[in-house]
Amino acid sequence: MWGRRFPRGRWLWLVPGVLLFLFVFLFAVSCTLPDDVILSLVRPALARAGFEIAAESARAEFPLGVRLDKASIGRPGGAELRLDTIRAGWEWTGLLRWLPVHATVSKGSAKAEARTSPRFWNPGKGRLSLENIDSGELAPLFPLPASGTGFSLTSAQVRWTRSASGEISGQGDARLAWLRVPILQPSSPVREALLQDVTILFAVRGRSLIVSSVTGTYEGARVEGTGEIAEIFSPPRSTIMFHLRIENPLEGKTAALFDLLAKNAKNANLRIRGPLLSPKGEFQIF
Secondary structure (H helix, E strand, O other), rough: HHHHHOOHHHHHHHHHHHHHHHHHHHHHHHHOOOHHHHHHHOOOOOOOOOOOOEEEEEEEEEEEEEEEEEEEEEEOOEEEEEEEEEEEOOOHHHOOOOOOOOEEEOOEEEEEEEEEEEOOOOEEEEEEEEOOOOOOHOOOOOOOOOOOEEEEEEEEEEEEEEHHHHHEEEEEEEEEEEEEEEOOOOOOOOOEEEEEEEEEEEEEEOOEEEEEEEEEEOOEEEEEEEEEOOOOOOOOHHHHEEEEEOOHHHHHOHHHOOOOOOOOEEEEEEEEEEOOOOOOEEEEOO
């Protein structure tokens, strides 16, 4: 009797018909949502983090996503960071890596992309990648002091997971074209240190970023060392501590910088510490 009322063949045609209807419905809705409605979906999450957002245009992207063009993000009453595009949504192909939720921010050649597991409000795993970001571009969100601190990030990526207890662990790497820190110690003949071609390998442990390796050059001399950044998820409160060793500094251009104060020196230490957004450097020659 069941088979006579609902023939099996009809069900085979009914299922794809329902799915097609849902896809068409979602596409129609995504094309007709007003800009204000789309922005209202994004603003609450940013407001909880202390930011405001605006955009010249906003639209939904099929099947589950939003795109903001000519957007700006800033703190209430402060300067704004202007962006070309912001895209966020769900990618079905990301289910293969269990990272279906994605968000991408771009401005010129600069780009930041985050991918997380489905519970994006409390994800169990994620991946963050950055490209071509200079410190001056972040000034509206995280103002740097006028003391000379700055950097040019070529690329960075980190993969992380969150355990059932909430502990975060992960690893990644970063490459910087240059990193500049002021040297304020009265005994130093130089007022700033400029590191070039810097490569950093690190691991995430809880709320700290443990740097296992830093390599680069300083005025032609090789630099290597280790370090740590505490409270990495709250940049305004983060602190940095790097211990760097400059090998044979007098073989490079640093002879003039050290003013020949240590002619028998074979190495120099550069210690960088303080707030992440305004660290200070200190030389030790031996």
